Amino acid sequence: MIKLIEKIEGEARLNFSFDKNKKIDFVDIEFFSTRNIENILQDKPALDALVINPRVCGICGHAHLLATVKALEDCYQNIKIPKNAQILRELTLNFELIQNHFKWFYLTVLPLFGYKQHLLKATLPSQTIAKAIATVGGQYPHTSYAIVGGVVCDISAMDIIKIESYIDEVISYFENNIVVAKSEEFSECDNVEKIMIKDGDLPKILLNIKEKSWEYVGKSYDRFITFGENSYFQSGKSIKTRVSKNLNTDDVKEQLNQNSHAKNVTYKGKYYEVGPLSRAMLKKTPLIKDAHRRYGDSIFSRILSRVCEIPQLLKHSKKLLQEIELNQPFYIEPKTDISKISACGIGIVEAARGSLIHKVELEKGIIKNYEIITPTQWNLSNGEKKNLGISQKAMIGESDISLAEIIFKSFDVCSVCTTH
Amino acid sequence: MCKKLQILWLSAISCNGNAHSFLNYPQLDVFLDNFEFIYHPIIESDYTLEDVINKDLDCDILLIDGAISPEFKKMDEPIINIVDRYAHKAKKIVTVGTCATFGGIFSQSGYAYTTGLHFNQKNPTFLFKSLKDKTISISGCPIQPEVLASTLYAIKKDIKLKLDNYLRPQEFFAYTVHNGCTRNEYFEYKIDNHVFGKKEGCMFYDHGCQAPFTNASCNKILWNEVNSKTRAGLPCMGCTSPDFPKQNLFKTKKNMGIPQDLPLGVGKRTYLTLAGVTKAFKIKRLEEELF
Amino acid sequence: MQTKKEQKKEQIIQNALSLFAKKGFYNTTIPDIAEALKMSVGNMYNYFKSKDILAKEIIKYISIYLGGKIREVNEQDISTEQKTKKIIELYFKTALSKPEMIDYFLRIYLSNREVFLDGCEGMICVNEFVTEIMIYFEEGVKCGDLRDQDFFSAFGLFMGYLGGMVFLKGENILPKELDEYVDDISYNIYKALSV
Numbered sequence: 001m002i003k004l005i006e007k008i009e010g011e012a013r014l015n016f017s018f019d020k021n022k023k024i025d026f027v028d029i030e031f032f033s034t035r036n037i038e039n040i041l042q043d044k045p046a047l048d049a050l051v052i053n054p055r056v057c058g059i060c061g062h063a064h065l066l067a068t069v070k071a072l073e074d075c076y077q078n079i080k081i082p083k084n085a086q087i088l089r090e091l092t093l094n095f096e097l098i099q100n101h102f103k104w105f106y107l108t109v110l111p112l113f114g115y116k117q118h119l120l121k122a123t124l125p126s127q128t129i130a131k132a133i134a135t136v137g138g139q140y141p142h143t144s145y146a147i148v149g150g151v152v153c154d155i156s157a158m159d160i161i162k163i164e165s166y167i168d169e170v171i172s173y174f175e176n177n178i179v180v181a182k183s184e185e186f187s188e189c190d191n192v193e194k195i196m197i198k199d200g201d202l203p204k205i206l207l208n209i210k211e212k213s214w215e216y217v218g219k220s221y222d223r224f225i226t227f228g229e230n231s232y233f234q235s236g237k238s239i240k241t242r243v244s245k246n247l248n249t250d251d252v253k254e255q256l257n258q259n260s261h262a263k264n265v266t267y268k269g270k271y272y273e274v275g276p277l278s279r280a281m282l283k284k285t286p287l288i289k290d291a292h293r294r295y296g297d298s299i300f301s302r303i304l305s306r307v308c309e310i311p312q313l314l315k316h317s318k319k320l321l322q323e324i325e326l327n328q329p330f331y332i333e334p335k336t337d338i339s340k341i342s343a344c345g346i347g348i349v350e351a352a353r354g355s356l357i358h359k360v361e362l363e364k365g366i367i368k369n370y371e372i373i374t375p376t377q378w379n380l381s382n383g384e385k386k387n388l389g390i391s392q393k394a395m396i397g398e399s400d401i402s403l404a405e406i407i408f409k410s411f412d413v414c415s416v417c418t419t420h
Numbered sequence: 421m422c423k424k425l426q427i428l429w430l431s432a433i434s435c436n437g438n439a440h441s442f443l444n445y446p447q448l449d450v451f452l453d454n455f456e457f458i459y460h461p462i463i464e465s466d467y468t469l470e471d472v473i474n475k476d477l478d479c480d481i482l483l484i485d486g487a488i489s490p491e492f493k494k495m496d497e498p499i500i501n502i503v504d505r506y507a508h509k510a511k512k513i514v515t516v517g518t519c520a521t522f523g524g525i526f527s528q529s530g531y532a533y534t535t536g537l538h539f540n541q542k543n544p545t546f547l548f549k550s551l552k553d554k555t556i557s558i559s560g561c562p563i564q565p566e567v568l569a570s571t572l573y574a575i576k577k578d579i580k581l582k583l584d585n586y587l588r589p590q591e592f593f594a595y596t597v598h599n600g601c602t603r604n605e606y607f608e609y610k611i612d613n614h615v616f617g618k619k620e621g622c623m624f625y626d627h628g629c630q631a632p633f634t635n636a637s638c639n640k641i642l643w644n645e646v647n648s649k650t651r652a653g654l655p656c657m658g659c660t661s662p663d664f665p666k667q668n669l670f671k672t673k674k675n676m677g678i679p680q681d682l683p684l685g686v687g688k689r690t691y692l693t694l695a696g697v698t699k700a701f702k703i704k705r706l707e708e709e710l711f
Numbered sequence: 712m713q714t715k716k717e718q719k720k721e722q723i724i725q726n727a728l729s730l731f732a733k734k735g736f737y738n739t740t741i742p743d744i745a746e747a748l749k750m751s752v753g754n755m756y757n758y759f760k761s762k763d764i765l766a767k768e769i770i771k772y773i774s775i776y777l778g779g780k781i782r783e784v785n786e787q788d789i790s791t792e793q794k795t796k797k798i799i800e801l802y803f804k805t806a807l808s809k810p811e812m813i814d815y816f817l818r819i820y821l822s823n824r825e826v827f828l829d830g831c832e833g834m835i836c837v838n839e840f841v842t843e844i845m846i847y848f849e850e851g852v853k854c855g856d857l858r859d860q861d862f863f864s865a866f867g868l869f870m871g872y873l874g875g876m877v878f879l880k881g882e883n884i885l886p887k888e889l890d891e892y893v894d895d896i897s898y899n900i901y902k903a904l905s906v
Contacts, residue, residue: 058437117464138652139643152653154619331617675852677862692842700833
């Protein structure tokens with residue numbers, strides 16, 4: 001049985017097959033059409049990638065920009081990126097994540113549980129946080145303000161105050177809509193039941209899940225991986241709750257997929273989940289630890305962990321903002337011009353949906369090869385029956401394909417990224 | 421109570437950037453009192469994509485977002501067939517973004533003959549020639565939400581917009597990105613001391629800024645109501661232009677020190693004479709940090 | 712069509728040029744120039760308020776003259792190599808037919824900078840001339856004939872070379888006429904500047 005899933009930054013087709021008990025025993029995930037970004041980049045001057053790559057995606061293009069600039073900088077032997085630039089890059093990345101999560105929750109999740117899509121609840125906080133990005137990067141979407149050597153902007157004390165008030169506005173928005181509570185209380189909470197008794201759109205959904213007895217639905221391998229370490233996220237892999245560090249990107253392998261334009265990706269031959277749940281498992285966020293202890297890697301934990309990142313990132317961003325030193329540079333011109341660089345580089349960041357990896361090969365400043373591995377490729381790898389991908393495993397065993405769609409969308413799918 | 425105009429937002433070879441940029445329109449609630457999306461890639465609509473392709477829906481305005489190609493299919497249906505069907509039904513067509521207008525970045529996607537609806541970069545296309553009279557182009561990568569919304573309102577109110585050679589409303593596209601940039605003084609006095617990471621300096625001389633010859637209102641209608649690329653210190657990439665993207669975007673192409681692309685309408689001799697005059701003087705205030 | 716005033720101005724300039732060439736800049740006074748034209752000194756001051764102003768107007772006049780000639784070459788549909796030769800030809804032709812012009816440029820404009828400090832900053836008074844040389848270079852680089860380099864390196868090579876030859880001619884050191892050197896000099900300059 002075929003189901004078309006739309007409004008996931010594009011579309012996908014799920015082809016379900018059922019066993020004799022009418023339970024799903026396999027799902028073939030097909031993504032259509034690619035734009036061949038990796039080919040578009042071929043033979044282009046290196047810095048042009050900073051303009052082309054945000055156009056991989058309209059909602060997480062900023063993560064692509066940051067992965068690109070890191071990959072290019074990785075091609076240098078000695079390059080110094082000023083601390084102010086690193087802080088601003090992390091801040092704008094956080095802002096993009098926040099905007100993604102709000103949109104996913106109000107535009108994608110609410111309708112899945114029978115509620116009408118609440119457009120303005122998604123756009124209001126997104127517009128505010130986009131202003132914070134634009135204050136630094138000039139515009140959002142599609143800025144290229146992070147360049148090799150730092151960032152292009154030169155912000156002032158007044159800009160910092162403005163950004164802080166945008167953050168405060170979004171915190172207030174969260175506190176009045178998503179979970180009616182002080183976001184401090186939410187950040188420090190370690191018991192999901194305390195959240196469920198609050199007012200707000202998140203408790204409403206979580207209660208709905210429990211009412212329908214869906215809290216254990218959507219479990220996969222309980223296997224998580226996060227590559228993009230920064231001042232907030234920690235890298236490593238977590239098999240159930242057992243964390244191990246020291247990941248090697250050489251063990252990340254892509255495979256072509258017969259029917260789909262999306263490639264599968266594995267780490268040491270195994271499929272792993274990426275995204276907010278994975279990040280929370282690695283950070284051992286108390287609230288998610290509790291959810292996972294009760295319900296494993298189900299849709300409950302997945303939805304909670306994604307929404308949970310909003311106040312955490314807002315809080316962390318306020319802290320980061322204070323670390324900017326205005327008398328320090330935002331950009332240091334690299335000693336070697338990029339036209340003289342022939343080397344390979346990798347750039348990794350945590351995009352909204354999970355780890356994003358960019359690999360570039362330069363020859364005298366010209367791109368000879370470019371590889372992009374997106375988070376949705378990880379979560380939605382289209383494995384075979386004997387070795388299912390993460391979301392496939394999560395959907396197996398259910399009989400209701402509407403529920404299967406909910407499980408699928410709990411991964412926050414980005415079709416354009418996946419097929420790039 | 422006036423009737424809402426029915427809009428079909430059809431995504432072709434696109435990144436969805438325009439759809440998300442449009443969600444940044446400040447008065448979305450008022451907009452949705454005046455218009456209704458019969459289909460949109462993000463906003464909930466009464467109809468699904470399958471309905472759009474298989475049924476014959478009524479639509480007042482067709483928005484095309486993304487480049488088109490005879491080879492590209494949306495759910496097994498060639499996009500040009502979908503465009504053809506709805507374009508003839510709709511009263512007005514709007515190409516949203518540089519890809520839909522000129523081909524843009526995704527004209528290099530590898531599909532056969534990928535172009536904008538009426539233009540392949542600067543050259544006209546012929547497949548949909550008969551629809552030119554009812555098309556308005558809004559180029560940009562992405563579009564500015566205010567520009568798209570205002571154009572749709574103009575259609576609703578039956579306001580006849582003056583269009584340029586590329587069918588873009590002159591109200592927005594007669595301006596250059598240069599109009600309103602806070603770094604103008606450095607341009608005026610030809611001070612070519614710009615370095616990245618500084619609020620001073622003009623990026624036209626060395627860092628590839630295309631603002632003086634790019635048609636758009638970025639520094640007039642700011643981005644996200646607060647800023648613009650050039651104000652922030654990022655050169656204009658010429659994203660509304662037919663030949664976007666050029667190459668070596670962060671570098672100004674110069675021949676023996678003279679920028680190859682000059683401000684719109686300014687002749688070479690005029691430019692060089694002005695440059696010669698201004699280079700003779702030093703304005704101390706503009707050679708130093710502002711504060 | 713020039714007005715009567717403009718015609719008179721041009722006449723004054725041309726006469727001033729000959730006098731400067733013969734007697735030298737500092738030895739020539741406004742009354743000297745007035746006398747040569749059978750004008751009253753008072754009338755002279757109607758056209759040029761001071762000798763310094765006259766000096767600046769003269770350099771602009773020369774710049775416009777030479778610039779106009781080079782522009783004619785620039786606008787021809789010929790190769791960069793041919794343009795190079797034609798520019799050198801016209802420069803030497805001017806040196807031969809109007810020696811006082813080139814003489815003024817080398818011996819007065821370049822050598823008495825203090826006269827031109829105020830009102831002729833940088834290269835603004837030779838704007839038309841410099842602009843045309845810039846256009847010759849720019850179009851040469853654009854079509855791939857000339858090597859892209861710093862403008863002043865190329866300018867110094869071109870103008871220094873030509874100026875040097877004219878100077879040597881003025882000192883009566885050159886055995887041959889200037890126009891007999893055109894071929895060799897065009898070859899040298901084009902070879903040095905081309906890709």
